[in-house]
Amino acid sequence: MDSISTTSNGVSEPGTAVKPRSASSSPLTLPEKPIVTIEPRNDWFPWDFRDLWHHRELLYFLTWRDLKVRYKQTALGVAWVVMQPLLLSLIFTIFLGKLARVPSDGTPYALFVFAGMLPWLFVSGSVIASGTSLVGSSNLITKVYFPRMMIPAGIVCGRLFDFVVSSFVFAGLMLYYHVTPTRNILMLPVLIVLMTVLTLSIGMWTAAVNVRFRDVGVALPVLVQLWMFTSPVVYPSTIVFSRPLAAVWRWLYMCNPMVGILDNFRAAAFGGSFNWPALLLATVITIVLFVYSSYEFRRLEATFADVI
Amino acid sequence: MKPIIRVENVGKRYRIGTRGAAYGTLRDLIAGTVQSSLRGQRNGNRSKTNTFWALQEIDFEVEPGEIVGVIGRNGAGKSTLLKLLSRVSQPTVGRIELYGRLGSLLEVGTGFHPELTGRENIYLNGAILGMKRAEIKRKFDEIVAFAEVERFIETPVKHYSSGMYLRLAFAVASQLEPEILLIDEVLAVGDATFQKKCLGKIGEVARAGRTVIFVSHNMTAVNQLCSRTIMLAGGRITAIGSTKQVVADYMSTASGGAEALWDDPLRAPGNDRLRLRAVRVISKNVSTELVDIDQAVTIEVEFWNLMSGARHICANIYLMDALGNAVLSTGNTDMANLADDDWYEEPHPAGLYRATCTLPPNFLNDGRYYVTAYLLSLGPLTVEAEAPQAISFEVFDTGVMRQPGGGTGKWAGAVRPRLPWRTVMVEPRGVSAEQNLSVPVAS
Numbered sequence: 001m002d003s004i005s006t007t008s009n010g011v012s013e014p015g016t017a018v019k020p021r022s023a024s025s026s027p028l029t030l031p032e033k034p035i036v037t038i039e040p041r042n043d044w045f046p047w048d049f050r051d052l053w054h055h056r057e058l059l060y061f062l063t064w065r066d067l068k069v070r071y072k073q074t075a076l077g078v079a080w081v082v083m084q085p086l087l088l089s090l091i092f093t094i095f096l097g098k099l100a101r102v103p104s105d106g107t108p109y110a111l112f113v114f115a116g117m118l119p120w121l122f123v124s125g126s127v128i129a130s131g132t133s134l135v136g137s138s139n140l141i142t143k144v145y146f147p148r149m150m151i152p153a154g155i156v157c158g159r160l161f162d163f164v165v166s167s168f169v170f171a172g173l174m175l176y177y178h179v180t181p182t183r184n185i186l187m188l189p190v191l192i193v194l195m196t197v198l199t200l201s202i203g204m205w206t207a208a209v210n211v212r213f214r215d216v217g218v219a220l221p222v223l224v225q226l227w228m229f230t231s232p233v234v235y236p237s238t239i240v241f242s243r244p245l246a247a248v249w250r251w252l253y254m255c256n257p258m259v260g261i262l263d264n265f266r267a268a269a270f271g272g273s274f275n276w277p278a279l280l281l282a283t284v285i286t287i288v289l290f291v292y293s294s295y296e297f298r299r300l301e302a303t304f305a306d307v308i
Numbered sequence: 309m310k311p312i313i314r315v316e317n318v319g320k321r322y323r324i325g326t327r328g329a330a331y332g333t334l335r336d337l338i339a340g341t342v343q344s345s346l347r348g349q350r351n352g353n354r355s356k357t358n359t360f361w362a363l364q365e366i367d368f369e370v371e372p373g374e375i376v377g378v379i380g381r382n383g384a385g386k387s388t389l390l391k392l393l394s395r396v397s398q399p400t401v402g403r404i405e406l407y408g409r410l411g412s413l414l415e416v417g418t419g420f421h422p423e424l425t426g427r428e429n430i431y432l433n434g435a436i437l438g439m440k441r442a443e444i445k446r447k448f449d450e451i452v453a454f455a456e457v458e459r460f461i462e463t464p465v466k467h468y469s470s471g472m473y474l475r476l477a478f479a480v481a482s483q484l485e486p487e488i489l490l491i492d493e494v495l496a497v498g499d500a501t502f503q504k505k506c507l508g509k510i511g512e513v514a515r516a517g518r519t520v521i522f523v524s525h526n527m528t529a530v531n532q533l534c535s536r537t538i539m540l541a542g543g544r545i546t547a548i549g550s551t552k553q554v555v556a557d558y559m560s561t562a563s564g565g566a567e568a569l570w571d572d573p574l575r576a577p578g579n580d581r582l583r584l585r586a587v588r589v590i591s592k593n594v595s596t597e598l599v600d601i602d603q604a605v606t607i608e609v610e611f612w613n614l615m616s617g618a619r620h621i622c623a624n625i626y627l628m629d630a631l632g633n634a635v636l637s638t639g640n641t642d643m644a645n646l647a648d649d650d651w652y653e654e655p656h657p658a659g660l661y662r663a664t665c666t667l668p669p670n671f672l673n674d675g676r677y678y679v680t681a682y683l684l685s686l687g688p689l690t691v692e693a694e695a696p697q698a699i700s701f702e703v704f705d706t707g708v709m710r711q712p713g714g715g716t717g718k719w720a721g722a723v724r725p726r727l728p729w730r731t732v733m734v735e736p737r738g739v740s741a742e743q744n745l746s747v748p749v750a751s
Binding site: 030031034035036039041057058060061064065068069072073134139140141142143144145146230287302303305 | 310314322372391392393394395396397398399400401402403404405407408409412418419421423431432433435436438440441464484594615692705
């Protein structure tokens with residue numbers, strides 16, 4: 001008796017269906033070139049646009065998740081988006097504006113500080129959240145492939161949404177204080193792009209480094225706090241520039257790209273003259289940071305799944 | 309024919325030095341750098357980063373429509389291979405070309421967020437797995453129906469039962485329609501019905517002409533599903549070819565002889581509740597690899613119970629033939645036990661236990677059998693320890709069941725029990741009388 005035929009009896013049904021078929025019966029025709037080639041990465045260009053474009057919907061969903069999750073089970077929901085800058089502005093207006101009499105370049109201090117808070121909360125919020133974003137998504141990173149850049153980018157996009165919502169409150173405050181925008185407002189889109197690229201650069205870098213060194217996540221809130229006070233968020237940059245300081249200190253101060261962004265953000269909103277040198281310097285530094293962090297991210301990305 | 313997957317000389321190297329503490333802190337790095345520069349060459353463990361190759365010289369091609377199994381022991385490199393194919397991890401050397409869209413069922417439910425509702429998670433999870441929004445929208449109703457969660461679709465999944473959660477996760481994943489599908493041990497999760505559903509789904513995928521890479525410990529499933537199989541050992545391909553051949557190879561190399569013994573309770577298979585100490589085959593009162601077909605076979609499972617007071621510890625064995633087909637599985641739960649087990653119901657004080665199970669003589673067919681031992685705890689059923697193909701033994705045909713001078717060919721069947729047969733005459737009339745054979749239910 002032959003046992004082979006009997007043992008395969010129970011399995012023959014799926015077994016025969018899977019036998020490799022000739023090309024004619026195969027439902028798919030294979031492309032000439034591989035759809036995906038996987039090899040150790042050694043390309044010099046840090047952006048794979050085709051891949052990013054292919055995963056564009058994922059960016060949308062990650063952004064959407066960030067927003068959904070942040071405001072789920074909060075009683076006030078999206079109201080928190082505007083409460084945060086409003087409350088902070090209120091406190092700073094009372095203590096710095098009214099009591100300490102910090103100058104505000106001729107604008108009502110409340111409006112002045114809100115105009116600083118708006119971009120600042122976007123930048124600081126995104127940077128802190130991106131810093132821990134990759135580590136927080138380790139279950140995704142060790143299971144599924146997608147461009148890892150999408151994770152910090154999703155965070156930044158989520159915060160950009162907050163920024164847009166708060167901007168309406170800002171417009172309301174402008175009306176309330178009878179400040180009419182000038183032609184300067186055309187600079188706003190440029191500044192928003194600059195600010196977003198800067199945030200993404202720092203967010204990507206911190207997120208990538210935090211995978212290897214968790215120190216980054218711990219230190220980040222403190223560093224961001226320091227950054228706030230070296231940026232003209234609650235005070236005008238004129239209190240630095242009006243000092244009889246050597247030029248080197250002014251330039252050093254302007255090396256903080258937030259100086260160029262905040263100064264010119266206010267100039268764009270309230271009218272007045274732009275700080276072109278600061279804007280130029282901020283742009284250059286942002287581009288340098290962006291290129292650098294793209295490379296670093298790309299380099300570290302290869303080991304995320306192994307060390308996270 | 310043109311392959312859909314081409315893997316050329318692929319290798320993956322890990323640094324062991326960084327594996328224990330998967331992430332470092334800056335202080336470690338600074339301290340390490342300072343130390344090593346102070347001590348120069350003869351320094352401690354930091355600069356002596358040991359590397360090891362999880363995969364090496366992997367070369368194979370897969371044709372469209374094939375279902376290829378990947379087998380090997382733990383640590384053989386199966387998961388690493390899947391990680392490379394799914395682009396989660398990058399190869400250190402080599403090149404992989406994919407001529408089709410690839411999806412993976414490495415873990416269902418990846419990216420589920422507890423705060424989001426079922427509906428929201430379907431979209432999010434679908435996007436993460438690589439589906440387009442329009443595609444998810446089109447299949448939405450089907451997913452919900454498959455998962456049987458219609459009523460709870462607007463409820464956050466943190467309120468789902470684990471069964472609902474799993475069903476929803478699998479429903480989304482099973483809607484993936486890539487040309488190449490990677491599957492890793494999905495079958496290990498969930499209850500029997502769910503596993504059946506998974507297996508059915510894989511069969512369906514196969515019939516649709518898609519290409520599947522199936523990684524599993526379950527030789528029976530590999531045998532059923534795969535036309536070709538790759539065996540990995542120590543990060544290299546040790547066999548590749550027809551599933552029957554490779555599984556037989558694997559079975560013969562994968563298991564020890566008559567006894568598997570783990571002396572060190574810290575390294576034995578198991579967890580901090582239960583650990584296996586030994587699995588062995590006994591026949592004629594000695595531990596032996598050769599068993600006569602007319603002798604009883606006793607299988608002993610020795611285990612440490614480390615948690616005092618544990619009850620309902622189920623020792624379980626799973627018997628496979630040389631081709632990886634399941635022969636039987638049995639355990640000492642009171643419903644499944646023919647004898648009385650003194651300990652099964654009782655709270656077990658911590659200590660070493662031995663559970664034995666005896667297979668009757670003239671029951672197994674001749675040939676090699678492989679024993680996988682499990683320790684389970686009942687209610688809820690949990691696998692506490694597992695020793696896949698821990699031991700094997702050969703049943704030797706002594707000829708007791710054969711006619712003198714008859715053939716010597718192998719009998720069909722996984723078992724060859726000696727069963728009672730009786731013949732009676734039903735009607736005494738002429739030469740055309742019909743004979744009726746019957747097997748009495750009880751004698």
